[in-house]
Amino acid sequence: MQTERLKFIFGQFDHTSEFDGFEELASGHINDTYLIKTKTKPYYVLQRINHGVFPDVPGLIENKVAISQHIKEKLQHLSPKKQKRRILKFFKTNTGASYFRGDEGNYWNLMGFIDKSVTHMTVPNEDVAYQGGRLLGQFLTLTNDFDAATLTEVIPNFHDMPFRYRQFEEALAKADKARVEKAKPYINLVHNSREEMHILQNLKESGEIKMRVTHNDTKISNVLFNKKEKGLCLIDLDTVMPGIVHYDFGDAIRTSCNTAAEDETNLDLVEFNLDYYNAFTKGFLKNMGDSLTPIELKYLPLGAKTMIFIIGLRFLTDYLNGDIYFKTKYDDHNLNRAKNQFKLLQSLSEKLGV
The missing domain is CATH 3.30.200.20 (Phosphorylase Kinase; domain 1)
Known part of the structure; x- marks a missing residue:
């Protein structure tokens, strides 16, 4: 059939x-x-x-x-x-x-x-990280003169920080008390991070950072390689829509530089891989450097920090909502995912000094 x-x-x-x-x-x-x-x-x-x-x-x-x-x-x-x-x-x-x-x-x-092409589910070495950065930089450079305003916004408010905070506050207001108690340190972290996590949003809204064509799903498995591990192209264009460069750079860093799986519960294993970050960034700037404005370049590290935060916030929000969006395998699965991302965020801040 x-x-x-x-x-x-x-x-x-x-x-x-x-x-x-x-x-x-x-x-x-x-x-x-x-x-x-x-x-x-x-x-x-x-x-x-x-x-x-x-x-x-x-x-x-x-x-x-x-x-x-x-x-x-x-x-x-x-x-x-x-x-x-x-x-x-x-x-x-x-x-x-x-x-x-x-x-x-x-x-x-x-x-x-x-x-005769291959993909990687995780980054195995610095060379692959470099090629991933190079291909993302090339994609953003090749589409730099495309009018992003003509694209359909396939997922409205996908990286919109005020929207994600509203979702969080609404979930918190009606959340189960036991879940709120378990998540209390991370709820406080979210509240204390509000100002910093709106910096890129504010720069975007003021026009200081330009709207571009962005891929919006820049994990390494969406980079196609040849048999000699040279990057060919980005695949899976389903989420292509208007955005800022920091979304794509940040999400690629988030998914490439975690030393552990996204739901690893032993937080001692969760670290930010600085070598992969440096390799990816080198490849990215090789193709993208001349297309970036000074302010875009300045805030690339904050882009990585913001994208790690926003997925941690989404996991936490779903936990408070009773696990209605992300698939879970056990009661605290989303809380553990949030803990994982916030530990990665802490490690990034320590190693990059941001």
């Missing part, structure tokens, strides 16, 4: 390949993604976008297509072979649309599969 369904959907797109099978790619947590194998290469990636999570799926897909087309125009100097490995290619449907919507209401898009 699944095979015939995917074969039918694949057939709705404009290509010349013959369906031969599929393999589920299980790296994402929101969408369903399949590797479509054909009689002869190239292979394809077929993705169902979760319209329960994203309020405007057509806008999301149009964002991806527009950004990939913009990058293609910027990289016209590369050979066709290199372009295939450095640029995400999206296929239109047989009717010329950017997506196919099935009878069940699901939205599907199709892109080319980049063969």
